[in-house]
Amino acid sequence: MPELPEVESIKIQLNKYIVGHTIKNVDIRYQKCFSGNPKDIIGGKVKKVRRFGKALVIDLDNGYSLVVHIKMTGQLIYRGPNLKNARTVSEKVKGGLEGKHTHVVFTLDKNGKLYYSDVRKFGWIKVVKTSEVENVDFIKRLGPEFLDSLTLDKFKEIVKSTSRAIKTLLMDQSKVAGVGNIYANDALFLAKIHPEKKSNKISDEKIEELYKAVGEVLKRSIKYGGSSEVAYVRPDGTDGAYQDHTLVYGKEGEKCPNNFGGIIKKTRTAGRGTYYCPNCQKL
């Protein structure tokens, strides 16, 4: 699922492809995913793309911004002059770029296009004034960013402040921004902490290990271009590769990568699939 590394990968590519393009037209085919006035962005030239947790912000030079949350199955795909030798679009783009899951098409100048598609329709796009981006509900509620503003001390404070299961805490965007299911599972495995462990019962040493583990897992995935487990693709239309390098996520019944004989187990916590090695991650 798109989490911090996936959205970061999209951000990196969009900064390469759409910056400098002017938005000529917006074709909204599924109203529900779009809010704000589309007219406000027409004529705006893309200045920069930013990321807040799992949300993307496309800043224009006319004082407006697009805030995009792709949730699980949203896709942003660019076609145009900045993408030389356009690659074949991944088969994960169901129905293709002009298929029934394409909900918004931005026509850019110089024959560019930005397609937004989303099979499950959970994602959204909002037009807001750039000065108001930080007041968008989702962004306003975000906790500190891993790999950025979240220091070890701050992380310790957050973890010690609650008795909730550590995995649930890691995925709570208001506590820590950007971590979702895949990376919570893998980081807890790397730090050898049981997903159901009560946060305030974790030792300082273990919290530090976890802090490093999350950072490591996120950075590794960014290097792989994100994880194309279900629907994630990059704006050039290609898949990321982290899904081939997960530690425990999606590996129910397989041997634990530490090779001490453990078999990866799958359970559910807070309604989410949870994978761990009962040998390495004791409660």
Place this chain on the structure above:
DNA sequence: CTAGGATCCTGTCAGC
């Protein structure tokens, strides 16, 4: 404060 469930949505897959 916490956990748990329902909600949004549709493709996929197991089971009959």
Place this chain on the structure above:
DNA sequence: TGCTGACAGGATCCTA
């Protein structure tokens, strides 16, 4: 083959 039901999941909201 074709239908049905369960499942997946990020974030939010509601109830207990």
